[in-house]
Amino acid sequence: HIAPILTYIAEQIGKTPSNLQIYDPYYCAGTVVQHLNKLGFENVYNQPEDFYQVIQDGCVPQHDVLVTNPPYSGDHFERLLKFCSENNKPALLLIPDHLSKKKHVKDYLEKYFFLTPAERYFYWTPEGLRPNDGNGDDDKKNSKKKSKQHKNLMLGTRNSPFASHWFISTNPVVSNNQIISLIQSTVINLVDGCNVYERQEDIVKASSFRKRKEVEQNEGEAELQRKRQRKKNRVQKGNSAPVIGDGSNPFF
Numbered sequence: 001h002i003a004p005i006l007t008y009i010a011e012q013i014g015k016t017p018s019n020l021q022i023y024d025p026y027y028c029a030g031t032v033v034q035h036l037n038k039l040g041f042e043n044v045y046n047q048p049e050d051f052y053q054v055i056q057d058g059c060v061p062q063h064d065v066l067v068t069n070p071p072y073s074g075d076h077f078e079r080l081l082k083f084c085s086e087n088n089k090p091a092l093l094l095i096p097d098h099l100s101k102k103k104h105v106k107d108y109l110e111k112y113f114f115l116t117p118a119e120r121y122f123y124w125t126p127e128g129l130r131p132n133d134g135n136g137d138d139d140k141k142n143s144k145k146k147s148k149q150h151k152n153l154m155l156g157t158r159n160s161p162f163a164s165h166w167f168i169s170t171n172p173v174v175s176n177n178q179i180i181s182l183i184q185s186t187v188i189n190l191v192d193g194c195n196v197y198e199r200q201e202d203i204v205k206a207s208s209f210r211k212r213k214e215v216e217q218n219e220g221e222a223e224l225q226r227k228r229q230r231k232k233n234r235v236q237k238g239n240s241a242p243v244i245g246d247g248s249n250p251f252f
Helices: 003-012 031-038 051-056 076-087 103-111 137-147 176-184 200-238
Strands: 065-068 091-096 113-116 123-125 150-152 156-159 164-169 195-197
Touching: 003 065, 003 176, 031 065, 065 076, 076 091, 076 103, 113 176, 113 200, 164 176, 176 195, 195 200
Parallel strands: 065 091
Antiparallel strands: 091 164, 113 164, 113 195, 123 156, 150 156
């Protein structure tokens, strides 16, 4: 979903996607490198190291753009936003909707625009990375739930616990408003169903609109079913000796 934006950033700084330097400071199982490589971005730095210690030591690797899906617990998101505000590089952050509504996050919102995916993202959690993995009682409580989840030997467990969207800042390479304009004019082509928003509030409004449309559609289908049932009842009532399954009933 973000590949067209990364490609445009690369073009603006005179690079190809394959040599664009991408930095993901939060290491999980290293699969982000594989995913980006498949999209043509072959210069990705993602190592099992303490991001905050790296900052403190002044050893942040050279990069053109930061792309990450940070941990959601504690104050990781706030610390990441603070780093990005001082880093002066484009940043693309995949964040759960609920985190973006925190009070201390609002101070940073004006620096980003937002991209929503066509469908809700699924996440792969490598086995053993959850705090309660292997913890007896907690494992037993969640055993039934886990048994229903899709698992992969290499990737772990697939789940979709919350809706997520991208926080994106393309400054200082190109302004956020310019990127939005290029997307709206299809100079930059996103995957069908993806949308960009200048303000966080617009995402809520668009989401609410979709929900209203879904409700209206569901209500319309329910009314149609009621009409069909009433017609069915009238047909059956008009036949003194109905023959079931004779092909005369339009609803079979």
